Amino acid sequence: MTIVAVLSMKGGVGKSTVALGLASAAWDRSLRTLVIDLDPQANATMALDAGDAVFTTSDVLADARPGVAVDAVVPSGWAEGIDLIPAERSLEHRNVAQGRHSALRLRTALATLPRSYGLVVIDCPPSLGELTRNALSTADVAVVVTEPSHFSLHGAKEALEAVDVIASATNPDLRAKALVVNRFDPDDREHLLNLQRLGEAHGPLVYDPPLPVCSAIPASQRAVSPIHAWNAPGSRDVADIMDDLLDSLLPPERPTREMPKVSIRRFLT
Template sequence: MQVVATLSLKGGVGKTTVALGLAGAAAAHGIPTLLVDLDPQANTTIATDVDPTTGTIADVLDDPSRSSLRRAIAGSAWNEALDVLVGTEQNERHNHPDPSDKQLDRLRRALSRLDDPDLGSRVGRTATTPGDPYQLVIIDCPPSLGQLTRSALAAADRAILVTDPTMFAVSGVQRAFDAVQSERERGNQELQPLGVLVNRVRPRNIEHDYRIGELRELFGPLVFSSVLPDRSAVQQAQGACLPIQAWDTPGAREVSAVFTALLGRLLRSRSRTRA
């Protein structure tokens, strides 16, 4: 099981869009996936049109047990390969600015219990390796560096740093990169930044070209060569509670291709680690 966090310490850059797009790409390729909605806004949960549950991720962070997980995981109407650990505004009570190590470890402990055969609610144990109903876990973090985001980094193998091509992009990426490094120093040696993904890019925009160049000058190959174009199809698909992969327009196909490439890079990074 591979765990990836979508991370931004600057609000409004499309971090949730990236989590949803990556989840949609994985599900479209038949990869059993769990999408974890840590953001108190719970937009990921709304957009994936989940089945009703009797629990949420806030309950799991109160009690990271198999029974709590079982109550908080829902199937998504998007695809049978996608389940969601549902979010709620109550997540905010777990977003302490100075959490203890025990608090930071609760999400990792909960995810380690995903080997329960009853948890693959719609995917099924046979879809992946025995004892593990999910091949991929995607964590959508809130845009702040409190307990929730740090918990995600404590549980993750990889982090995707999301930004947009504005004058604040460099400082936001630097803070996110520093957060990844801090978590590695705290104890999660498996954690690595997968890369920086620039979202909402407009072609032939001088300011956007300049900011992307600035990011590449400072962060080098960590910045993905592919960027996410600014397309209205993204908002349209989310408004219809559909994955971008199911929205049949040229703009949607353009965005979907970026997410397919991102998924491939993520899966290859796991293979290299194992090798």
């Protein structure tokens, strides 16, 4: 099981889009997936249309007994094999530390999550507060999303620093695996310049290629559809990028050992 946290300093840059895109790539390859919505705005919850939720991530963090998150899992409206722990507005109250080991509450609550999930995607709120700290304390890998605008460069750096802080404080195995640049326009000189700056500052962490502006993204989200099942101009390109991004986050497939070939002739003589 690989747990991915998708984060950024700012709202509206494409965190939920990347989280949903990864879930879509997982759905396309029949990889059982749980999406955990840690944003009080609950955009991923809406895009996955799980119906009326009984428990949400707010209840999970309030309770935080080992394994309690399993009770909050509901099937998504996408398809079988893609599940969700939904968010609600009142999750906002959990964005401040509560008691000792506050940042470990989500990790504790997920202790008994079935190993049959190949992927868990945590969609973070647009801040580096206690909710994002919980996500980073739980995750194996972090994906930071940014736009190629001047003011976003600083936010991307801060988000990457937050990953390092959590790694040294509570989660030594955590790694930032990708800095995804969203809404990139190759004809915009400012975008090209900022992409170059990001490359100079963060090297191979900057995910190549960046995500283009694509109207199929909001359209598929409104229609409660994985981008991989959405047939519109540009949707295939976005799906391909999400496939490659997911590949880069999952551990490399172990090569299957070839059976030694036994020569039949040996037995015939």
